[in-house]
Amino acid sequence: MxxxxxxxxxxxxxxxxxxxxxxxxxxxxxxxVGDIVERLRLPQPSVSKHLRVLLDVGLVEVRREGRQAxxxxxxxxxxxxxxxxxxxxxxxRRQLTRVKERAERESDRSSTTTTQRRQS
Amino acid sequence: MxxxxxxxxxxxxxxxxxxxxxxxxxxxxxxxVGDIVERLRLPQPSVSKHLRVLLDVGLVEVRREGRQAxxxxxxxxxxxxxxxxxxxxxxxRRQLTRVKERAERESDRSSTTTTQRRQS
DNA sequence: AGAAAATATGCCGATATGGGAATATGTCAA
DNA sequence: TTGACATATTCCCATATCGGCATATTTTCT
Numbered sequence: 237m238x239x240x241x242x243x244x245x246x247x248x249x250x251x252x253x254x255x256x257x258x259x260x261x262x263x264x265x266x267x268x269v270g271d272i273v274e275r276l277r278l279p280q281p282s283v284s285k286h287l288r289v290l291l292d293v294g295l296v297e298v299r300r301e302g303r304q305a306x307x308x309x310x311x312x313x314x315x316x317x318x319x320x321x322x323x324x325x326x327x328x329r330r331q332l333t334r335v336k337e338r339a340e341r342e343s344d345r346s347s348t349t350t351t352q353r354r355q356s
Numbered sequence: 357m358x359x360x361x362x363x364x365x366x367x368x369x370x371x372x373x374x375x376x377x378x379x380x381x382x383x384x385x386x387x388x389v390g391d392i393v394e395r396l397r398l399p400q401p402s403v404s405k406h407l408r409v410l411l412d413v414g415l416v417e418v419r420r421e422g423r424q425a426x427x428x429x430x431x432x433x434x435x436x437x438x439x440x441x442x443x444x445x446x447x448x449r450r451q452l453t454r455v456k457e458r459a460e461r462e463s464d465r466s467s468t469t470t471t472q473r474r475q476s
Numbered sequence: 477a478g479a480a481a482a483t484a485t486g487c488c489g490a491t492a493t494g495g496g497a498a499t500a501t502g503t504c505a506a
Numbered sequence: 507t508t509g510a511c512a513t514a515t516t517c518c519c520a521t522a523t524c525g526g527c528a529t530a531t532t533t534t535c536t
Contacts, residue, residue: 237519237520237521238519238520238521238522238523239521239522239523240522241521241522241523242522242523242524252523252524254524279525279526279527281525281526281527281528282524282525282526285524285525286524302532302533302534303532303533303534304533
């Protein structure tokens, strides 16, 4: 079996850096496709394809008006990813304090050693 | 060009659900491969392959002891994903309050209507 | 009607994937 | 040394990917 389709969930859709760029750009306000093309300097078909993927997983929504399509990011769809990563917050916090403590212990020890050296 | 390799960054590595399961399992404490196999009910080669990917992107670390390999998740490597998603927190918060406000306005209106109906 | 503008879709090729099964590698113990 | 145990690697296959390019679709304007 190949890798899961990019349209299977937010995790897969968001793995592509260009798609993250698009979501960032569309977060503050809706934009027509042309604006994305101009801003990200990507070929228009490429942008349309990425938007299709994002649309399929619900990461963006469209509002069509005349010949333009205004896309906006649906932040809600990013929540699952955020929540999954949040589980690990406590762990990297703990790891950081451990590292910090160790560093402090070591600097204590080395200053003690230095002191001892100075003393001897 | 095909999709970026799963080993290119945490975003890609974490797109695979089994790998997320492994990271969850290994977060509280290090475990030998056999424990993962038993817990997740996956074929051993499959687990080893997933661990290889996770190792390549720094999402896990190993400690070898005899014929066993103890893996633990390196929560730090999940931080980039967490931070990227955090940017959107304000947006889904805003969207939620908007939805809430609209719901309140609508329930106000309907209760008023009801009241009016009762009155008339 | 016909052309231009904005966006979407189709086809191609190169490539990496994850699963399955078999096998390799490394380590301990009798 | 030989065998059992724990883990890693290899090979094969079916499939979805992204990029590039060409083209289709829809809408608006003259």
